[in-house]
Amino acid sequence: MPPVRPPLLHPPDLLARIGKCLSFGCDEVQTRRAAGLVRRLAHDGATLRAAQLGALTGNGQGIVHRARIELPKSTEGSSQPGNGSSTCVSLGVTSSRQLLSGIAERLFEQKTGRPPTAEEKAVIRRGSSHLSTEDWTVTMLEPVKPRDVLSIYPWIRIQPGNNEKGRQLVLLHAWVWSHVAMTPVAEMRCALPEKLPEGYLEILHELAGEPDPRGAAEVAAAVKALEKETWDRDDAVEDMGGA
Template identity: 30%
Template sequence: MPPRLRLASRLLASRDRSLTSTTSTRTIPTNPSPLTRSFSSQPNPPNACTEPITPDLPPPPSPRWLSDLQARIGKCIMFGCSPAQVVEAGQIVRALTTEWRTLIAGSEGFLTGGRRGLEGQQVVWGEMDSFQHVNNVTYIRYAESSRVNWATHFAVNADPAHAREWAELMTPKSTGLIMKSIKADFKFPMTYPDKISVYHKLRYPPSAAPSPSSLILDAVVISHRHRRVSARIEEDVVVYDYRAGKKTALLPFMHTVLDETFATQEREKARARRRIAELSGLVTGLEKNTWDRPDAEEDMGGGSPAPAAPAAPAGSSG
């Protein structure tokens, strides 16, 4: 295989990482360059997502933005790149490999890390049914586990002063959460082996919710193998007072935390969309310096051209 094709294969093969490998946490430098910046799946630092919510929210990216960027980079490499361009392409691929999950989730406002959902869950063989794909009911169980982590996350990381109350939301002791309805929209059939990450978000801030006693939650099930959303889930959860035997309004401490959570979702949505646009711009620049430049000629990998024949002496005949 020519060296250029081997290089393209190595760069594009980064998306086929082993499903059993673990992702290491990387320290983000103080002023990272656009190519080397990465976002860890660990809990966000205190100063994360501190930009104000602005009305000029970037538009949502294409559902296939990740595979499109990878294909565009591959085209540049197959066309022929200088050594510096190969390094640049490799840095973009590395950024996509590191950030893909936080960008897919974040571009829709889903918050990752810190047990905010169900991350890196192994799909087991027994979860497939007779049609050889993960059974539809299993997605509901995935969402249930993610929802429990989402709610109990507030007790540990967001509002430790009310840790007991947050933890009891998932029990019938006092005020708890009851599922009123759940709807799943399946995008493609997942199979074993795979890993998934599941995240929840508030569709509305508490002040704008359709009912003072309800939480409308959206969830996504993301396939690590395909690096795509495999299912979308909509949940209507009711706040229920088990002691009184009836539904009740959100408690005051819940309002405060959930309002801030919704604001953080919006900031993360803007950040992730800008980052995707930034990476897309870097790929566009790579294209304009390779196959899309005015004088572009594809490197066919044939080696150096043969030397031209010497010109005939002046005045010589045929």
């Protein structure tokens, strides 16, 4: 049987559980631990969840950094779901262009033994733009609200070739994270072009890393431990704020 995958980190649920611990009363040490968990979920919740999926979160895997935008306030009569979907597609296109131009910069450095200059990077980006795709399938999970702040977290899946030429299908998956709701608002996927320049596929293989659930598991275990010390015990009494 395949191993059971742990549930994906969901910061709102964990924050509610931490709040319940505080409502039953925490000592000074427990309060500091709770505050630290809240800070970590607020700062790292998205990347911890992304790592569970093997997403390319930037510092750890080198090429793709999250693209973050702030949505403007909606105008009267605007269609918010449509705006949200088009915003997600725009993020996806930006991400795929960033991915492929980043790979091209790495190939340049491998061949020349030096990083590209600013002028050379501009040429590389223009040359890679035709490889990116706007053919994204978008599934909206939550409405995108005005003044939301969004990031995209992409990850790569490479499927073995099953056509006549044995070409491998390179799939770019992503979800769009709301920093306000602290949850994904959309899931996305697209197939990269079959005819990638020489060397691209090798680097894509390097980037298509395995999921790393350790950080999320560490946070979940810390919340569970706090629960065991506060409300999840026989003599627990909730602090209702009485005198």
